[in-house]
Amino acid sequence: MNLQDYLDEAAAVEREGLAAFAGAPDLEALETARIAVLGDRQGRVKALQEALRTIAKEDKPAAGKRFNETRSRLEALHSERKSALERSRASARVEDLTLPARRAWRGAKHPVTLVIEEIEEIFRELGFTVAQGPEAETEWYNFGALNFPPNHPALDAHDTLYLEGEGVLRTHTSPVQVRTLQTYPPPIRVLIPGTVYRRDFFDASHAPAFAQVEGLCVDEGISFVDLKSTLNRFAERFFGASRTRFRPSYFPFTEPSAEMDVQCGICGGTGCAACKGTGWIEILGSGMVHPSVLEAAGLDGERYTGWAFGMGPARIAISRYGIPDIRILYDSDVRFLEQIAQ
Numbered sequence: 001m002n003l004q005d006y007l008d009e010a011a012a013v014e015r016e017g018l019a020a021f022a023g024a025p026d027l028e029a030l031e032t033a034r035i036a037v038l039g040d041r042q043g044r045v046k047a048l049q050e051a052l053r054t055i056a057k058e059d060k061p062a063a064g065k066r067f068n069e070t071r072s073r074l075e076a077l078h079s080e081r082k083s084a085l086e087r088s089r090a091s092a093r094v095e096d097l098t099l100p101a102r103r104a105w106r107g108a109k110h111p112v113t114l115v116i117e118e119i120e121e122i123f124r125e126l127g128f129t130v131a132q133g134p135e136a137e138t139e140w141y142n143f144g145a146l147n148f149p150p151n152h153p154a155l156d157a158h159d160t161l162y163l164e165g166e167g168v169l170r171t172h173t174s175p176v177q178v179r180t181l182q183t184y185p186p187p188i189r190v191l192i193p194g195t196v197y198r199r200d201f202f203d204a205s206h207a208p209a210f211a212q213v214e215g216l217c218v219d220e221g222i223s224f225v226d227l228k229s230t231l232n233r234f235a236e237r238f239f240g241a242s243r244t245r246f247r248p249s250y251f252p253f254t255e256p257s258a259e260m261d262v263q264c265g266i267c268g269g270t271g272c273a274a275c276k277g278t279g280w281i282e283i284l285g286s287g288m289v290h291p292s293v294l295e296a297a298g299l300d301g302e303r304y305t306g307w308a309f310g311m312g313p314a315r316i317a318i319s320r321y322g323i324p325d326i327r328i329l330y331d332s333d334v335r336f337l338e339q340i341a342q
């Protein structure tokens, strides 16, 4: 090839290459153009370099100089165009107004926690203090001090989770009644929220670990009137103005004992699936503290009287929020929890 033809060819490669780079609409098109122009195998610049071999010796410096200029101009324009396209791709991403907005991820309180806190709030206004006790208990606190006879079915290994060596996982929050009575002198008004454990199958209405809220009031001259009026006041505050009823019941640690129902808020008492057609929802067990419980805790059972209750906030959450299956409360499924979270 003579020098003039070589210079013309170099000018053509440069012109066409620059046009191809400048006209590339996006990074993919630019890459196709780069392979065609600057590619190591079949690029036009590569061909131009190979053509240098055919140039006469005396013309080589001039041809070589032109080749170097061509290559470096093309490389420079290519990298300039490439960064321009990258910048506009990045900014296009930021400015896409059709993208859905990102929601901030916020934690929230679980429905059972919400119920417990509301119960605490109401009882706090009624003069109760929150108390706590251990989840790993001795058999004596969980059963013996609470007047369970040694052959009571609750003591059976089918119902209670026994720990290796000594002790049980508490099956209710009632042992904290005894611990409180041993620690503080009357008058006592405590509310005891906590987790309890039973050897139950996990089904639509049972969980092997669940929350309870216990209440205890002990002083001189406390009567069943205090029990009924305080619990009615609570029901009125928690469920709104709805009717309540007390049904005779039995617990070893209370005498007399009663279960308390509130009129079903979903059907208004006519009967529905939530109240199993009865019109009533059982919310707690209660009673006058048995003198032998007071005596077990070291109190004079002639001088002092008291009343107590225990309720299951998960059951209350279920009827309040119309939840069909208790297991939903323990699934940690955010799609459910978010509907109730506050």
Ligand code: DAH
Pocket: 171, 172, 173, 174, 214, 215, 251, 254, 284, 285, 286, 287, 288, 307, 308, 309, 310, 311
């Ligand atoms: N501990 C009982 C249970 O787990 C509930 C209970 C009933 C607690 C009557 C009380 C009470 O304090 O007076 O089933």
